[in-house]
Amino acid sequence: xxxxxxxxxxxxxxxxxxxxxxxxxxxxxxxxxxxxxxxxxxxxxxxxxxxxxxxxxxxxxxxxxxxxxxxxxxxxxxxxxxxxxxxxxxxxxxxxxxxxxxxxxxxxxxxxxxxxxxxxxxxxxxxxxxxxxxxxxxxxxxxxxxxxxxxxxxxxxxxxxxxxxxxxxxxxxxxxxxxxxxxxxxxxxxxxxxxxxxxxxxxxxxxxxxxxxxxxxxxxxxxxxxxxxxxxxxxxxxxxxxxxxxxxxxxxxxxxxxxxxxxxxxxxxxxxxxxxxxxxxxxxxxxxxxxxxx
Numbered sequence: 001x002x003x004x005x006x007x008x009x010x011x012x013x014x015x016x017x018x019x020x021x022x023x024x025x026x027x028x029x030x031x032x033x034x035x036x037x038x039x040x041x042x043x044x045x046x047x048x049x050x051x052x053x054x055x056x057x058x059x060x061x062x063x064x065x066x067x068x069x070x071x072x073x074x075x076x077x078x079x080x081x082x083x084x085x086x087x088x089x090x091x092x093x094x095x096x097x098x099x100x101x102x103x104x105x106x107x108x109x110x111x112x113x114x115x116x117x118x119x120x121x122x123x124x125x126x127x128x129x130x131x132x133x134x135x136x137x138x139x140x141x142x143x144x145x146x147x148x149x150x151x152x153x154x155x156x157x158x159x160x161x162x163x164x165x166x167x168x169x170x171x172x173x174x175x176x177x178x179x180x181x182x183x184x185x186x187x188x189x190x191x192x193x194x195x196x197x198x199x200x201x202x203x204x205x206x207x208x209x210x211x212x213x214x215x216x217x218x219x220x221x222x223x224x225x226x227x228x229x230x231x232x233x234x235x236x237x238x239x240x241x242x243x244x245x246x247x248x249x250x251x252x253x254x255x256x257x258x259x260x261x262x263x264x265x266x267x268x269x270x271x272x273x274x275x276x277x278x279x280x281x282x283x284x285x286x287x288x289x290x291x292x293x294x
Contacts, residue, residue, distance in 0.1 A: 006087040009063060014145045017070040018113060019079050020055070025090050026062030028054070034100060034120040035248055038092030039221065040066070042077045050074045051221045051243070053117030054093065055146075064090075067116035067145070095247050098190075098214075102129040105186040107179050109172050109201055111137045111193025115146050117216055118192040126153045133186065134158070135175050137193070141166030172197065173204045180208045191251065192216040195260055202251030213251040217242045219263065233259050 010022035028038060037053040050072075056065040070079045081087070098121050106125045110118035115136055126132045134154040138144045139162045151157050158175045159167025168175070172193075179186060189211055191201035198215040205213040219231040219242045231242040234255035240246065 006090045008081055008083055008085055008087070011081075011083050014067070015143050017079075018067065018143070018145060019070065020065060020067045020116075021078075021081075022063050022065050023087065023090060024062060025064050026059075028090060028092050029057045029059045029062050029064050032057045032064060032093040033097030034124040035098030035117070035216065036093035036095045037117075037247060038064070038066070038090050038094060040074075040078070040087060041089040041091075042074055042081065042087055044088040048074045049089070049091070049221070051094075051218060053216070053218070053247075055116040055119055057120075067113065069113045094243060096245070098124065098248060100124045100128050103131075103186075103188050105131045105133070105184060106188045106190065107133040107135065107176065107186040109135045109137070109176055109189065109191040109193070109197075111172055111191075111197040112139075112143065113145075114191075114193030114197070114216075115144075115150070118190065119146055119149060121190055121192075121216075122150065123153055126155075131155050133179060135160065135172050135179075136167075137161070137172035137197070138166075139163065171200075173200050176201060177204050180205060180211060186211060189213045190216075195256065195263065198251060199254075199256040199260075202254070202256075206252055214248050215251040215254060216247045217249060217254070217259070218247065219259065233262075 005024055007024040008021050009024055012020040014020055032054050037051050039049040040052050041049045052066045052068050054064050055067045068075050068078060070076050103125060108118050108122040122132055122134055132154055133156040134150050135158045136144065136150065137160045141161060144159065144166055160170045160172050160175065161167055189205050191198045202213050202215065205211050217233060219233060221231045221243050226241040226244040232239050233242055235249050236253040
């Protein structure tokens with residue numbers, strides 16, 4: 001098999017700003033485990049690297065699937081890349097994989113784009129013989145992703161939307177609380193999604209002492225080796241680095257307020273970068289239109 005060259009083999013737009021790409025990366029695919037992520041550099045001339053959790057992998061085919069949301073410059077550049085083009089680099093797999101064992105009952109909660117990294121974890125618990133309940137949350141039905149894939153193995157599937165356009169009109173914490181109150185309540189909850197969602201999922205589970213709560217943090221990262229310190233978080237009374245100590249932590253121990261504050265640090269810079277960015281596809285289309293008008 002050829003070495004990793006990070007060619008985009010397939011590209012699918014799941015919603016207005018969410019994309020799924022299949023990338024040729026045999027070495028990463030062979031080593032990847034549920035819960036791990038990669039650092040992606042889209043353009044050799046633009047050095048930013050972003051962490052993306054591996055949504056799926058096929059070791060036999062030597063491919064990995066990445067699902068990402070177009071929110072900043074790098075994800076916008078990645079969204080513009082056509083099939084057949086190559087990414088500059090894909091570093092990984094990084095982070096500690098999820099500890100998968102047979103559990104009596106696992107409830108997996110995915111919010112928004114967090115459904116993608118939750119998918120391989122939920123499937124791995126199912127394959128290990130656990131009863132798996134999946135709760136998916138989105139703002140509306142157009143933003144729901146990977147529903148067929150999750151329904152295929154979930155023992156129970158609950159869909160929530162903020163506006164009630166699909167499933168039940170509720171936040172994910174509502175059915176999560178109901179499940180925790182059941183006689184056959186889960187012994188483990190896994191929450192992945194926006195930080196504020198994970199914070200409130202943790203608060204929902206916290207009163208139930210016999211239910212563990214794991215969260216997968218997606219913080220600012222630079223080198224992925226713990227050297228830069230950009231991804232540091234406070235876990236209990238200790239400072240940890242998400243890239244090497246995580247991305248999964250006990251939700252009850254996360255200092256959510258300090259993490260949320262750090263995530264806001266580079267928003268002004270990112271906004272300026274986006275304002276200066278010109279979509280390459282749009283530029284090429286306009287240039288073609290000008291040529292045709294000559």
